[in-house]
Structure formats: C-alpha cells, structure tokens
Amino acid sequence: MLMFSALVFLLAGLVKGVLGMGLPTVAMGLLALVMTPAEAAAQLLIPSMLTNLWQLFAGPALAGLLRRLWPMLAGICVGTLLGARWLVGSDAGWIAGALGAMLACYGLLGLSARRFGVPPRQEVWLSPLVGLATGLVTGATGVFVIPAVPYLQALRLDKEDLIQALGLSFSVSTLALGAGLLHHGALQATDLGRSLVMLAPAMLGLGLGQWLRHRLSEALFRRLFFIGLIVLGIHLIIEALLP
Template identity: 60%
Template sequence: MAHAVNVRPMLDFAALIIAAVFLLAGLVKGVLGLGLPTISMGLLAIAMPPGQAAAMLVVPSLATNFWQMVGGPYLRGLLKRLAGMLAGVCIGTWLGAGWLTGPYARFGAIALGLSLIVYAVLGLSAVRFKVPHDKEAWLGPIVGLLTGLITAATGVFVIPAIVYLQGIGLEKEELVQALGLSFTISTVALSFNLIGAGVLNVSLAATAIIALVAALAGMWIGQVVRLRLEQATFRRWFFIGLLLLGIYLIAAPLVR
C-alpha cells in the first residue's frame, strides 16, 4: 500500500518564498516607485516557468500600480498625452499571446534575463534620452508596441516604456503617476493573455492574497526607508542586483 505524501510542508515553504519575494519587490517599489514586476518576475523565474510567475504577479502588480496611478492630480492629462503609447502596449501584448506559456515558453527565462540586463545597464549608465514634444505622436505608439511585445515574452513591462517616459519631460510626481498608469495598463493587457492560456484562474486566489499582502507591507517599509536612505546608493545597488540576476537567468539554462 502506497504511503500518502504530506505536501503541506512543501506548500508552506512555497508560500513563504512567494511572500519573501513580494516583500522585497514591494520594498524596492516603495523606495524607487518601480521595480515590483521586475524583481518578482526575475526571482520567481528561477524556480518556476515565467508564465506561472507572471500569473502570480498580476494581482499585486495591479493593486500597487493602480494605487500609484490614481494617487495624483495628473491622470486625465496623462491619459490624453500617453493614449498612443498605451494603445501600443495593449496591441503588442496581445500580438504576443502565448509567448510566455506556449511552445516558446522555455526561452522566457532567457528573454527575461536579457530584458533585466538591458534595463540594468541603462539604469547604471549616465545616458538620458530626450524626446522632442513633436515626436511623441508617432514615437509613443512604437514604444508602446515594443513594450507590449517584450511584456508578452517576459512578463516585465519596463523596457522601453520607462526610458520613453523619462525622456518626455514629465515632472517628478507626473512621472511617478505615469509609471503607475503604464504599468497598470500593461498588467491588464498581460492578464488577458494569461487567462486565455489558462494559467491565471481562481486556483491562484490564496497565492495572490499572500503576494498582495507581502507587496503592500514591503511598499510601506520601502516608503519609510526612502526617508532615511540615500536614494542614489539604493538605486545603484538595485541595478547591480538586476544585472547579476539577468546574467544568472541567461546562464542557468545554458549550463544545465
């Protein structure tokens, strides 16, 4: 007679790991105003397929970014100014439906690693892009489309959208709200892909609650830390960490 396997300790350990990942990701977001999807996807992809990691990301990402999106007075103006880019994000994400969960999903970790490396190198460099106002009408949709395609392939929606948003001359608080808006739309668009693939469903409810609570707790801690820490130092080590994580995600599948 076969012995029953007690899976409760494994489930508890998995929940602990997920909580720790989202606590850290929330802390980074609390300090910098970004980083939750990047950190959580990068760390979770070490232990699970990127599609599954992206499904766990949806609820905490949507909640924290919606909070950031509505937490300022610039939303109406940003919606008008960024409409083309946001439409491009949706189209690009839906064009890439299945990339995280289909036959090419095994390349997702490598694509994610490349995305993290590019993001980290840009963050560590002194290069800053300036987008002339008269170029936004056609450049915004192109940036959105590219961001959507990368989102569909990696579950991370920062490149090249964040470079574009930093380059169009937004004030500090406008930029924070614009990031929340962009990330919220990207999360919603990605969720449709994941629902269609069957990896985002009610069975993830308990995990989503754990991730959300941990992310919100991390954000609160991060906001406290932000008042006491030199942000430039934290930002530099954040990007160094992303660079190392990206290298690992690319190298690990190649040496197995």
C-alpha cells in the same frame, strides 16, 4: 513555498515603493527559481495591479498623463496580447537576458552626466511604437520595464509625475498580461487565490518603500533609480544564464 513567496513580494513591494517600479521584475526573477514563468506571472497579477493602482492614484496629474500617454498605453495592450504566447508556450530565457542587458546599459547611461530627451513633436509617432515594443517584451517575460521606462524618463517628468506615469503604464501592462494569460489558458482560479494572498506582503513592502522615497532628495532618487535599473538588469542576465 508560501513563506518564500511572501518574502519575495515583501522585497518586491519595497523596491517598487522606493523606485516606482521593479515589483514584476524582482518577483518574476525570484519566483522562477521554484515555479514556471507562467505560474509566477499569474501569481503576481493581483499584487502588481493593486500596488500599481495605489501608485497611480497617489500622484497629482492623472488626467494630463492619460491625454499624453494614451497612444503608448494602447500599444502596450496590443503588444502584450500578441506576445503572451511566448511566455506560456516556450522558453523565453534569451529574451529576459536581452532585457536585462538593455536595463543595465540604460542604468549606466543614466548615471552618467548625459541626459536624453524626446521632443514633443516626436511623441506622436514614438509613443505607440514604444508601447507596442513594451507590450511584446511584457508578453514574453512578464516584466513591464523596457522600453517604457527609458521613454518615460526621457519625457523629463518630475519625480512624482514620473512615479505616477510608471504606475499608469504598469497598471495597463498588468491588465493586458492577465488577459493574455487567460486567453492562452494559463490563468486559473487557484492562481488568483494565491495571488490574492500575496497582496498583503506586497502592500506592506510598498508602504515602507514609499515612506523611504518621500525622504529622498531628487538627486538621490535619480541615482537610486538608475542603480536599481542596473541591479534589476544584472539579475535578469544571471537568471537567463543559469541552467
């Protein structure tokens, strides 16, 4: 079990290092094969938090992103605390399947020539709604992607700003998910111990992935980013359909 978990976090960290996302999605999907979703979510807390902080503080524009994105971040906190009871108390397989379908569709759209954007005047009301929806999905599935990632992509940030914005969003989501699990009695000291052990393979994978990412062109990065969304989406759909 320990070796399997370590390999899962090495792979999840590698994916995150290249794409700036994917650690919770990969880890939750694979760990759920051998443990409950709540146990898997508890195990990913420390690797997710610290890899997100590494990603966050490696970027160039933290203060500006905080000023721009704080309504979305506040919405994430509220939504995650409300939605965590679904992850702890019931089977949320259908939610994960729907999430996977949205991810795959968005990835396919991203690979097309069409690009979406959010006018600055719409950010005022759209940002908190996106945050609330992201939080509800995070609470139900342990995955931090939809709709925050498409929204951040639509803001037309450059590659490094996008990676930092993802790290900021995921850091807040991880803290909120931990608070939700703790509130519902699904987070124990032993869970945090196992989570701490998984930090080493996750950080190793992250470092390897970042090394690869800095050697990619902007166009290739975008292509891999959207292909990664499709792969992660299909993975979630398959997991939801399996008995």
